[in-house]
Amino acid sequence: MAGEKDEKNYFYLSQLAKREMKKTFLLFLLTSVFWSSCKKSRGLTVTKINWEQIVISDSIPANDSIAAFIGPYKKHIDQEMNAVLAYAPIGLTKTDDEFNTAIGNMMADAVMELANPVFEQRTGESIDIVLLNYGGIRSSLSKGDVSTRTAYQIMPFENEVVVAELRGEQVREMVRYLIDDGSAHPVAGLELAINLENAIERMLVQGKPVEEDKIYYVATNDYLYQGGDNMLFFAKAEGVHNLDYKIRNVLIDYFSQKDTIAPVRDQRFIRIP
Amino acid sequence: MKRRKFIKQSAAVGAVVGVGSLGFLSFAQQKDRKHITILHTNDVHSHIEPFGPDHAQYPNKGGVARRYSLISRIREENPNTLLLDAGDIFQGTPYFNFYGGELEFKLMSKMGYDAATIGNHDFDNGIDGLLAQLPHAEFPFLNANYDFSNTILDGQIKPYKVFIRDGIKIGVFGLGIELEGLVGKKLYKETKYLNPIEMAQETVRQLKTEENCELVICLSHLGYKYQQEKISDVKLAGLTKDIDLIIGGHTHTFLPEPTVVPNSEGKNVLVNQVGWAGVELGRIDFFLDAGVNREGQGATISV
Numbered sequence: 394m395a396g397e398k399d400e401k402n403y404f405y406l407s408q409l410a411k412r413e414m415k416k417t418f419l420l421f422l423l424t425s426v427f428w429s430s431c432k433k434s435r436g437l438t439v440t441k442i443n444w445e446q447i448v449i450s451d452s453i454p455a456n457d458s459i460a461a462f463i464g465p466y467k468k469h470i471d472q473e474m475n476a477v478l479a480y481a482p483i484g485l486t487k488t489d490d491e492f493n494t495a496i497g498n499m500m501a502d503a504v505m506e507l508a509n510p511v512f513e514q515r516t517g518e519s520i521d522i523v524l525l526n527y528g529g530i531r532s533s534l535s536k537g538d539v540s541t542r543t544a545y546q547i548m549p550f551e552n553e554v555v556v557a558e559l560r561g562e563q564v565r566e567m568v569r570y571l572i573d574d575g576s577a578h579p580v581a582g583l584e585l586a587i588n589l590e591n592a593i594e595r596m597l598v599q600g601k602p603v604e605e606d607k608i609y610y611v612a613t614n615d616y617l618y619q620g621g622d623n624m625l626f627f628a629k630a631e632g633v634h635n636l637d638y639k640i641r642n643v644l645i646d647y648f649s650q651k652d653t654i655a656p657v658r659d660q661r662f663i664r665i666p
Numbered sequence: 667m668k669r670r671k672f673i674k675q676s677a678a679v680g681a682v683v684g685v686g687s688l689g690f691l692s693f694a695q696q697k698d699r700k701h702i703t704i705l706h707t708n709d710v711h712s713h714i715e716p717f718g719p720d721h722a723q724y725p726n727k728g729g730v731a732r733r734y735s736l737i738s739r740i741r742e743e744n745p746n747t748l749l750l751d752a753g754d755i756f757q758g759t760p761y762f763n764f765y766g767g768e769l770e771f772k773l774m775s776k777m778g779y780d781a782a783t784i785g786n787h788d789f790d791n792g793i794d795g796l797l798a799q800l801p802h803a804e805f806p807f808l809n810a811n812y813d814f815s816n817t818i819l820d821g822q823i824k825p826y827k828v829f830i831r832d833g834i835k836i837g838v839f840g841l842g843i844e845l846e847g848l849v850g851k852k853l854y855k856e857t858k859y860l861n862p863i864e865m866a867q868e869t870v871r872q873l874k875t876e877e878n879c880e881l882v883i884c885l886s887h888l889g890y891k892y893q894q895e896k897i898s899d900v901k902l903a904g905l906t907k908d909i910d911l912i913i914g915g916h917t918h919t920f921l922p923e924p925t926v927v928p929n930s931e932g933k934n935v936l937v938n939q940v941g942w943a944g945v946e947l948g949r950i951d952f953f954l955d956a957g958v959n960r961e962g963q964g965a966t967i968s969v
Contacts (some may be wrong), residue, residue, distance in 0.1 A: 436956050437700060437834065437880055439910065443951040444924050446940055447736060448727065451716070455731035456738065459776060463714055463731065466769050470760050545760050551790060619850055 475544035478648035482655055486533040487577060495581035496534055499656035500525055502546070503647035504612055504640070505581040508554045511636050512610070520556060521598050521609040523581040524567065525640070526622050529614065530579070539654050543568040544644040552614040554638045557630035561605040566626040568596060571662065585662045594665050614640055700832050700954040702881065703747040708915030709942035710751070711758030711787065712770055717943070718881075728944040731795030734777045744951075746831040749778055750838065752915035753785025753887035758943070761784030767792055771802035779805045782825055782828055784812070785915060786927065792853045793819050808840035808885060811865040813858035824843040825869050828877050834954060836881045841866060843887050843903070843916055862888060862897055863905050870908045881952060882909050889916040889926060890939050903927035903935040911936045911950060918942040933950075 485496040501523040509520045532546035557566070571578060572591050586595040596603060603609075608631065615635070618627045648654065718730030741747050749775065756767045767788075774782070784807055788796055797818050800807070810825035826839035841862045845854045866884065872881040884902070891900045897913040907930045920941035929935050940946040 437954045439881070439952050441953040442936065442954075443949075444936075444938070445949045446921070446923070447947045447949055449716075449729060449732050449736065449945060449947060451726040451732075453732040453736050456728065456734040457731075459731040459734045462773070462776065463769070466761065466765065467715070470764055473764075474760055542760070545763065549758055549760075550761070580968070582955065587825060620847060659771040 397413055419422065420624055422440075431444060437492050451556060471648075474540060474545065476541050476661055477538045478541065478543075478645065479539040479651050479654045481536055481539050482653060484533060484536040484655070487527060487530040490577065490658050492575075492577055492664060493580070494577045495656040495658050495660055496530060496547075497527065498581070498659060498661065499524070499534075499647075499654065500530065500640075500644070501579035501581035502656065503643050504554060507643050507646050508556075508612055508636055508652075511638060512556055512634065515636075516634060518610055520582065520612045522564070522567075522583050522611045523579070524583075524611060524613050524624075525579040526617055526618070527576040527578045529616070529640075539648050541645055544641050548641040548644055550616070550641075551601070552616050552640050554610045554612055554617045554636045554640060554643065555615050556610050556634040556636065557618055557627050558608050558632040559611050559626065560628055561603045561607050561609065563626045563629050564598065564603050564609050564611070566629075567611070567624075568593070570626065577662075580661060583661060586660075586665050587663075594654060669831055677859055678704060688751060693859045695948075698884065698956045700834050701742060701744055701746060702831050702834055702836065702952045702954070703744045704750065704883065704911065704913075704948075704950040704952070705740060705747060706750045706752065706913045706948040706950075707733075707944055708752035708939055708940070709785065709918050710944045711754055711768070711942060712756060712762040713761075713769075713943040714761050714769060715760060717945075724943065724945050730777070730944065732775050733944055733947060740949065743934040748780045748829055748831065748836060748838070748883075750883070750885055750913055751779060751782035752844070752885045752913045752939070753783045753840075754787045754915055754942075755782065755785070757787040757790045757878075762790075767799040768802050771799050775802065775804035778830060780838075781806050781808050781838050781885065783807065783887055783915075784809050784823070784842050785887040785930050786843055786845060787855045789845065789849045790859075793817050793855055793857065797822065804931065810839050810869040811860040811862045812842050812845075815862055816856035816858075819857070825865075826873060828873070830880060834881060835877065835879045836883065837870075837877055837879035837885045838885060839866070839869045839873065840885045841888055843889065854859065862886075863902060864904050866902060866909070874908050879929050880954065881911075883959065884909050886912050887915045889957070890914050890919040890921070890937070899937045899939070900925065903937050905930060907931045907933070909935050910952070911938065913948065914939040920946070944949055 487494055487496055489495060504523045506522060512520050530547060531549055534543060568585060572587055582599055584595060584597040588594050598609060617624045620628060713728055714730050717724045719725050737749060745769050752843050755770050756762050761769050761837050782805060800822060806827055807823050808826055809823050814820050814823055823929050826837055829836045844859045871881055886899050889898050891898045899912045903912055904927050912935060914937060918941055919939045921939050924936040924938040929936055940948040
């Protein structure tokens with residue numbers, strides 16, 4: 394008896410369903426067990442689910458009280474962010490080229506130029522190689538004024554420069570990683586040429602061949618040093634020096650010292666046909 | 667208690683009398699029907715202002731002030747609404763770099779967020795940085811699979827919270843992603859990552875049998891789906907039971923519609939995620955009726 398009623402109930406539910414909004418999941422419920430399992434039932438159950446992914450577009454008016462609350466924070470940030478530090482005659486992106494790009498070279502060279510004096514002062518040694526990561530270039534560099542905001546766009550994260558002590562053997566591992574990965578990870582101090590078979594044609598650090606037992610000072614960021622992007626060779630470092638210098642601050646300082654930002658793609662990592 | 671009994675009885679009457687008449691059935695349903703609206707965001711990443719008109723992907727999209735207008739409108743339509751966030755509130759604009767998440771939490775409090783979970787980027791200023799901002803959040807952070815007992819966050823994060831809307835008990839719990847390899851150890855310190863499936867099962871059991879929740883929602887920062895074996899929202903949905911909705915994050919996935927996944931008992935679970943940066947607001951409306959019952963093997967969802 395209950396079964397017959399339920400069947401009709403089901404029918405009406407489905408009739409109702411046809412009149413519902415399009416974006417509706419209907420739970421067609423078999424109610425035949427209702428009478429027998431009252432003990433377990435709490436009596437209320439989901440019969441229908443609607444959904445909508447609502448795009449927040451400019452057709453929705455901004456709430457005044459929220460906008461007013463944000464105001465002073467925004468004003469302060471804008472003052473800082475809009476400070477013009479330099480000028481870029483052309484726009485650059487990390488996808489401009491293969492193996493090395495102008496924007497990546499700029500970042501690696503900025504670390505070499507600005508972090509090395511800090512490192513030399515603290516340790517008496519010099520940075521041999523800089524290695525950052527392609528994924529860490531978070532934005533393109535637009536043509537026109539280069540501001541503090543530009544540095545925040547390219548590097549929004551708080552990562553700091555660290556210098557790892559790697560043996561020549563680990564430098565070779567690092568080079569193998571660069572070749573296998575094939576991304577234009579920013580490098581400086583390293584000169585690398587590979588052929589069509591991915592074999593090494595030329596590998597120089599500071600213009601000299603790599604010596605197996607020599608210690609090389611490799612500047613990177615704390616994310617990569619901890620194995621980010623699978624740069625596992627850093628785990629074999631014999632020592633590490635944290636310079637307490639954020640990559641973003643390196644960029645801000647770099648932009649502040651230059652009038653024009655016009656880095657170029659060069660020969661540091663190339664493929665020879 | 668009495669109220670629930672009344673609903674149950676009237677529902678039974680409604681079901682019997684309603685059989686003969688479509689009109690009456692729909693009237694009875696309207697009367698007894700409960701309507702719960704769930705609104706959700708994920709991976710907002712400090713995007714307080716809308717994207718600019720020149721933005722390549724999302725020109726003039728997003729913005730907290732607009733989101734709040736929309737939320738207010740929906741709350742007027744249905745006051746029985748929960749507003750939830752699935753983590754990565756921090757990091758992505760200078761607002762975070764300058765104020766450490768203070769403004770994000772203050773705005774979420776003003777908008778009346780009911781709960782959020784913790785994403786990996788919410789550790790970006792360390793657990794100290796997160797703890798420092800917690801006083802600005804007038805809503806709880808929920809996580810059931812991070813053990814904070816050896817950290818300064820001990821006692822600050824609850825596994826779940828039960829909300830009551832229109833008499834319906836809604837259990838909301840949180841799950842976080844494995845931090846090792848993703849977040850620097852010096853940031854998350856002694857936070858222990860526990861198996862999200864085991865912790866989900868245990869938490870859901872509590873929500874169902876001890877708290878008697880009618881709806882169970884998981885706020886997850888595990889990520890939507892992966893090629894690898896890695897645990898994801900879709901995997902979680904299939905390996906657990908008694909979860910109605912998984913609100914996800916981490917993978918910045920713009921789902922065109924919620925994904926329907928059969929759980930370990932063959933009942934359907936919804937998995938939803940709305941990209942990132944506050945470009946979209948997710949809305950799920952649950953309608954609950956008396957007199958019909960999902961205890962049986964019956965529930966199927968069709969579009």
